[in-house]
Amino acid sequence: MTLRFTNTLTRRVEPFEPLVAGRVGIYCCGVTVYDLCHLGHARSYINWDVLRRYLVWRGYAVTFVQNFTDIDDKILNRAAAEGSSMEAVSERNIEAFHTDMDALNILRADRMPRATRCLDGIRTLIQELEAKGAAYCADGDVYFAVMKQQGYGKLSGRDLAEQQQGASGRTATAEEARKRHPFDFALWKRAKPGEPSFDSPWGAGRPGWHIECSAMVRQELGDTIDIHLGGADLIFPHHENEIAQSEAATGQPLARTWLHNGMVNVDGEKMSKSLGNFTTIRDLLASGVSPMTLRLFVLQAHYRKPLDFTTEALDAAATGWQGLNSALELIAGSGSAPSTRAAITPQPQGAPALPAELSTARERFIAAMDDDLNTAAATAVLFELARPLRALANRIERGDGAAAEQRQTPAMARRAALLQELAGVLGLKGEANAPAARTAAAAEGFSETEINALIDQRRAAKAAKDFANADQIRARLLAAGIELIDKPGGLTDWLRR
RNA sequence: GGCGGCAUGGCCAAGUGGUAAGGCAGAGGAUUGCAAAUCCUUUACCCCCAGUUCGAAUCUGGGUGCCGCCUCCA
Structure with a gap:
């Protein structure tokens, strides 16, 4: 059994092979820090956290990079609305991001670059594109020329010739008039009066959205990375444009594997700011939903599918988590198993011989995770492992002395240790409440x-x-x-x- | 209009050729003064139609419904 992922680029499930054996470079598109994170972000980053933990557990040396977009219209608008500064809004929301993600037991990225601190790399990249004729300056703005890029549209399955017709009605604005093709996108935006700006060969301005990721990937991980992550809503135009920019500049594939998570839906519709149907992570946690309940809720679905957020489903996850939790807490209470609450570590080499049932459980867990991160099937293994432990924990809680003795048996201890190890791979940890x-x-x-x-x-x-x-x-x-x-x-x- | 995805029991959700994991909820029984917990038992012809096959939820074609992207978005 080998590790396989659904690669958006090829639209098929394919075996995963890192560029350099044993090492994996991952870039995960982060958030634009103009507001608090909602459940859509939670879902995405929980999934990718599990991907990362699993790769580490399987013995890969993983470098995980995630950016912050800290300059953008929305941040500037927010700053103007509240009478503060771009920096103040960004700093506050970056802090909030960390607080929320920590609460969900999402490991922090190895490196977290910010757009405003990568301007050299961004300017250099744009200059290279300009020199190669892939970009043009128009009145202080710099655009990427999509017609110059072979294969534009390969990630999202779009054909420029076909798309042009549908776009014919959109050339009215001044910006559209400056573009040579409706799909051309800004690499550098000329500064408007009163806005924060940075110097550049094209005048004062700021980077477009897509270019920062291309620059950061290159700076942190090199020309070609193993895995690029993001939400399905980023496939077009964001990731398509990243590919176009990076590959035009380097002549190398940007990423070998592209993974995209499905959206969180509310009443069948995507959770989003514009629809006003979003719940922030901190609001949900403040309402009494435990972080691990949210994690389990997310992991009981496959990462690529839409996930409908309902109170009924969340309640079911909460009850389910109680069961797992009591099994995990039984372990913590016995003090016999090592804690995996800190960072994930690789699975022990030459794992000790386990009884058949446990060994099968472990194999099923690995087979499920190898199969495009089938966390739903993996959690089923956890529940099956937990059942006897949970029963024991409940009996102990209700004062059953015989049950307390059983906790100490080697069979229970081995089962407990395995449960805790596998739960840790999914980032699930016991909560004393x-x-x-x-x-x-x-x-x-x-x-x-x-x-x-x-x-x-x-x-x-x-x-x-x-x-x-x-x-x-x-x-x-x-x-x-x-x-x-x-x-x-x-x-x-x-x-x- | 173009591109992509999804349709499995009351709810959520795995399963990609050999008679349907898991979670939640429910039912019956044991036990309990009641309750809780625990144990046992139990609840699906997989959207529709046609086809391929010894055999399909699983492959092919058609249909229906829903969702995402095409504008900022995890």
């Missing part, structure tokens, strides 16, 4: 002392065989979201539901 749940319950109307008092009342009622009264107390607390759990020895515990 009981204390927070109690605080929330107490805030909802019943103080902890009141709850304890009611439990005492109920115990007395039970002793007097007054079950009607006992059940009434249970119902009363349940209505407030507090569940009573009777344990052996006449003890009663409670949980926030």
Whole structure:
């Protein structure tokens, strides 16, 4: 079984072979930092984080580069609207990006270049394109000449000759008039009065959107990289244009493999700012959805398919995560397995002989992930591994002494270690959440002392065989979201539901 | 209009030629004063039509429906 990916460039599933054996260079298109990240970003970066973790686990030396677009009309508009500066808006949102991504357990990229700090590379690239006749300057703007580039449209499956007809109605604006072809795009934009600008051979201005990625890829990873990542909505024009620029300049393929993730939909439509149907990551987390629930929700679907975001589906993921989590926390509680909460590490060479069931589980996990990152099938393996552990954890929680003993058996320990290792490859880590749940319950109307008092009342009622009264107390607390759990020895515990 | 993708049980979602993973929800039983947890059992002819094949959810053709891109977008 070999690792295979669906390459957007060839539209087929093909075996993955890095340019240099054992090393993988990855470039992931980042965000334009004019606002907070929403669930679409979360989905994309969770998927690519798993790709990265998996490659590392399989023993590749991965260099992962992700950019920030920190100059753009939207950032300037935002800065103008709030009376601050481009830098202030960018800095704030870069910080927010890190906070949100860290919360989702997404590993930080090895290098995170910013457009405003790569201007030398950008200017050099544009000059090379100009020298080769692939770019032209028009009134302070510089455009890429798509007609000069053989194969333009190969990524998105577009044919320039056919596309021209459909574009005939769009040449009215002043900018369109300066272009030689409607698909020509800006490499450098002349500065408008009052806007931040940078010097260049073509006058003061700033880089176009697409050129920064071409320059950063080259600067950080070289002319040809192994994998280029992004959302499906970037295929055209962004990635098409990146390819055109880079390949016109270097004469080399920009990336061997192009991977694109599907969109997050709401009510069947793409989540986007313009439709106003987006939820930010921090809003979702603030609403009480755990980061790992979101992660599981994303990973239970295949990365290329659209993912419909509904509260029902998210609730299902939350319940599913509780099960996995209790299995993972059982491990953490036993202190017998090594923690994989830090960065992912390669799987041990010459893995120890495992019992047949576990060894099969591990193979199924690898086969699923090798098959174009089939995380949905991979999570199924996790659930199957977790089932006995989860059952054990629940019995321990409810006071079953025999269950506590079983936790220590070698069979359970091996199963637990494997579960934790594979969960770590997917970036899933145990969350201890009981204390927070109690605080929330107490805030909802019943103080902890009141709850304890009611439990005492109920115990007395039970002793007097007054079950009607006992059940009434249970119902009363349940209505407030507090569940009573009777344990052996006449003890009663409670949980926030 | 052009390009690309998707249609699997109540919901989500794997499965690319040999009689359908997994999660959520549901049902029956054991157990429990009740509840919870646990254990056992259980719920799909894979959008429609035609074709290829010994055999198709899986391949081919046609149809229907939905989505994305073609303008900034993960």
